[in-house]
Amino acid sequence: MELNLKKPLVFFDLETTGINIATDRIVEISILKIFPNGTQESKTWLVNPEIEISEQATAVHGITNEKVVNEPTFKELAEKINEMIADADLAGFNSNRFDIPLLAEELLRAGIDFDMENRKAVDVQVIFHKKEQRTLSAGYKFYCGKDLEDAHSAEADTMATYEILKAQLDKYDDIENSVEVLSEFSSHTKRADFAGFILFDDNEQEIFSFGKYKGRTVEEVLKENPGYNSWIQQADFPLYTKKVLRQIKERMSGPKQPEMSDEEKLKALQQKFNLR
Numbered sequence: 001m002e003l004n005l006k007k008p009l010v011f012f013d014l015e016t017t018g019i020n021i022a023t024d025r026i027v028e029i030s031i032l033k034i035f036p037n038g039t040q041e042s043k044t045w046l047v048n049p050e051i052e053i054s055e056q057a058t059a060v061h062g063i064t065n066e067k068v069v070n071e072p073t074f075k076e077l078a079e080k081i082n083e084m085i086a087d088a089d090l091a092g093f094n095s096n097r098f099d100i101p102l103l104a105e106e107l108l109r110a111g112i113d114f115d116m117e118n119r120k121a122v123d124v125q126v127i128f129h130k131k132e133q134r135t136l137s138a139g140y141k142f143y144c145g146k147d148l149e150d151a152h153s154a155e156a157d158t159m160a161t162y163e164i165l166k167a168q169l170d171k172y173d174d175i176e177n178s179v180e181v182l183s184e185f186s187s188h189t190k191r192a193d194f195a196g197f198i199l200f201d202d203n204e205q206e207i208f209s210f211g212k213y214k215g216r217t218v219e220e221v222l223k224e225n226p227g228y229n230s231w232i233q234q235a236d237f238p239l240y241t242k243k244v245l246r247q248i249k250e251r252m253s254g255p256k257q258p259e260m261s262d263e264e265k266l267k268a269l270q271q272k273f274n275l276r
Contacts, residue, residue, distance in 0.1 A: 001169040004177040005036040008088035009122070011165075013157040014099050015061040017053045021101045021195055022238045025049030026074055027063045029103075030154035031084055032162055043084065044155045046071040061152045078110035089179050091122040093136050093161045096187065101194030101238065108239040115243070120183035124165045127186050131172060136160060143167035193241040206248055218248050 003009060015028035030044040046063070048071045058064055092099045100121060107114040128139045140148040140160045144167050150156040169177050175185060192198040192206045198218060199209045206218040213221045213228070222229055229249055233242050 001166055001177060002038060003034060003166065003169070003179075005034065005179065007036065007179075009034045009091055009179060010085045010088040011091045011158050011162045012085075012095070012099065012103070013092060013154040013161065014102060015063055015152070015154050016057060016102060017049050017051055018057050019098070021098070021105060022236055024102065025051055026102065026106055027053055027057075027068055028061070028154040029077075029081065030158040031081070032158050033084060033088060034162070041084070042155075042158075043080075045077055045081075047077065048073050061154075074106045075110040078107055078112055082107060082112050082114070089120040089122065089183070090116075091124060091161070091165065091182075093128075093157065093164075094123065094125040096121055096123040096126065096194075097196075101240065104194055104240045105238055108243065114240075120179045121186070122165070122179060122182040123186035124161050124168070125186075126188065127168055127175070127182070128164065130185070131168070136164075139164050143171065193238070193244045195238045195241055197237065197241045198244055206244075218245070219252055222249060222252065 011032040011034070013030050014026050016024050016026055018024040026047050027049050028044070028046050031042065033041040035041070046068050048068045050073055053063060053065050053068075090100055100116075104114050124139075125136070132139065132142060136157060137148040137151050140146060140163070143164050144160075148156065148160050165182075169175060175181065189196070190200040192200055197208070197210055198206050201207050201217070208214055208216060208218060208221060213225075229245050232245055
């Protein structure tokens with residue numbers, strides 16, 4: 001079954017230096033962009049992470065420090081990557097918990113103000129686990145009847161994920177072929193940030209999911225302890241989590257007053273000092 005799209009849907013996969021969203025870096029990224037008319041655009045880059053690739057990571061994806069030493073850095077690729085995904089919803093395998101959060105960190109680190117506003121996320125792994133409880137290779141075999149060659153290559157994993165989602169729609173009549181429904185079905189707890197430090201409660205209020213303020217609303221905590229935000233901004237939390245907190249704090253402060261023109265400033269001074 002072909003996807004029913006209202007806007008482009010980007011499937012992507014990352015290979016990285018490790019699994020820490022806040023501190024690890026991308027070493028390979030593959031993007032497959034599907035347009036509503038069915039046409040496709042794809043691109044794969046090796047990336048110099050500018051830090052050491054752990055032996056454990058290399059053992060999984062086979063990418064060594066020597067292999068990427070002369071490749072472009074993510075900062076050098078960031079504009080191209082952002083341009084390719086800017087108008088699209090996002091999809092991947094375990095993407096809600098790992099790939100999207102880590103991509104957001106890299107883009108924010110490169111100075112690009114990435115967020116998920118007006119964008120949906122479809123996690124094919126969640127659909128798979130809710131329906132069958134398997135891994136990517138097993139899922140490819142189960143849904144597509146093929147062995148996944150070159151597993152843990154970003155390009156192979158990306159293509160397999162795209163094929164699995166189409167096969168899932170063929171198999172499950174109770175899953176509607178729309179990104180909105182797929183996004184909702186492939187989500188776990190509703191998060192305000194990617195890493196899950198800030199969640200939404202039943203009243204759509206942001207709440208902390210960790211520490212001494214776990215379960216309390218962010219607004220309530222920031223009013224009670226304004227220094228808590230400062231502590232998080234300076235600590236080793238993901239950049240996107242920090243961005244969400246700053247946005248909540250700005251929202252609490254109310255709308256910003258428009259900048260006064262020079263003429264308005266002059267009139268205000270004249271009124272203040274009764275000048276004519």
